[in-house]
Amino acid sequence: MDFLIITGMSGAGKSQAVDCLEDMGYYCIDNMPSELFSKFAELCYATESKFDKVAFVIDTRTSEMFDDIFKGIDELEKFGDTYDILFLDCNDETLVKRYKETRRAHPLAKSERIIDGILKERKILAQIKDKAKYVVNTTNMLPKDLREYIIENFGDTKEEKQISVNVVSFGFKYGVPLDADLVFDVRFLPNPFYIPELKGKTGLDEEVREYVKKFDQTKIFIEKLDDMIKFLMPHYVEEGKAQLVIAIGCTGGKHRSVTLASHAYETVLNLGYKTKIVHRDINKGR
Numbered sequence: 001m002d003f004l005i006i007t008g009m010s011g012a013g014k015s016q017a018v019d020c021l022e023d024m025g026y027y028c029i030d031n032m033p034s035e036l037f038s039k040f041a042e043l044c045y046a047t048e049s050k051f052d053k054v055a056f057v058i059d060t061r062t063s064e065m066f067d068d069i070f071k072g073i074d075e076l077e078k079f080g081d082t083y084d085i086l087f088l089d090c091n092d093e094t095l096v097k098r099y100k101e102t103r104r105a106h107p108l109a110k111s112e113r114i115i116d117g118i119l120k121e122r123k124i125l126a127q128i129k130d131k132a133k134y135v136v137n138t139t140n141m142l143p144k145d146l147r148e149y150i151i152e153n154f155g156d157t158k159e160e161k162q163i164s165v166n167v168v169s170f171g172f173k174y175g176v177p178l179d180a181d182l183v184f185d186v187r188f189l190p191n192p193f194y195i196p197e198l199k200g201k202t203g204l205d206e207e208v209r210e211y212v213k214k215f216d217q218t219k220i221f222i223e224k225l226d227d228m229i230k231f232l233m234p235h236y237v238e239e240g241k242a243q244l245v246i247a248i249g250c251t252g253g254k255h256r257s258v259t260l261a262s263h264a265y266e267t268v269l270n271l272g273y274k275t276k277i278v279h280r281d282i283n284k285g286r
Helices: 015-023 034-048 060-078 090-102 114-131 143-154 206-211 218-237 258-270
Strands: 002-008 028-032 051-057 080-090 134-137 161-173 184-186 242-251 272-278
Touching: 002 015, 002 114, 002 134, 015 028, 015 051, 015 080, 015 114, 015 143, 034 218, 060 114, 090 114, 114 206, 161 218, 161 258, 206 218, 218 258, 242 258, 258 272
Parallel strands: 002 051, 002 080, 028 051, 080 134, 161 242, 161 272, 184 242
Antiparallel strands: none
């Protein structure tokens, strides 16, 4: 079992690192007392846990127990587990600015100046920083930069590209999906609903797909849709977006939207991204 200990200065980006690691399949535990390291590892083995990648967040919120962290690490080593330490750092000026922007109190400066808490924290963390294999200074990093670093150093390079795409077909009469990032309205296309032999079918049926796709405007739309998806995807990845929802809607969500959403799904899949498809309203109105 592999363990990653995440620690560092408060305000340096530990929460962002955890969010990224969870997207990558890590089981993350925030603010675990160091004395419980070995007990958790023992529990994982006793229950034949499926957790093969675990990340612990240890910081000065539990400063009274922080000195025990090395005892906890020693216990992990007794189990034969491998572990790494990721230390997130940031300069004092930027940390002060971040705390002022969020209006949060520093955990070690409840009734003192923010800088006093930062200086106390640096002293407490000095020893574990020296022991850390990975030390990252986030002073000039954007969230996407930190995410890229996490993926590069702790991700599986054999995994699919680090973004999850959901393609949704829907009917405008039932409302636009609330979580949609991109919405395409295909109500401008000829409607199979008015063809008696197609009315009772859906975009999953070959006859409907052939009807929808035979028109010139559909062919042009598909070409432009493919170009847009191919253009946007790498930029979303570069910006660190973890999930993208592409919604394609027609009037009732049974014919045109299903046909075009199925095509978009195949396009995204062929580009090598993790993707799922949901036909939200395909069974409504029957």
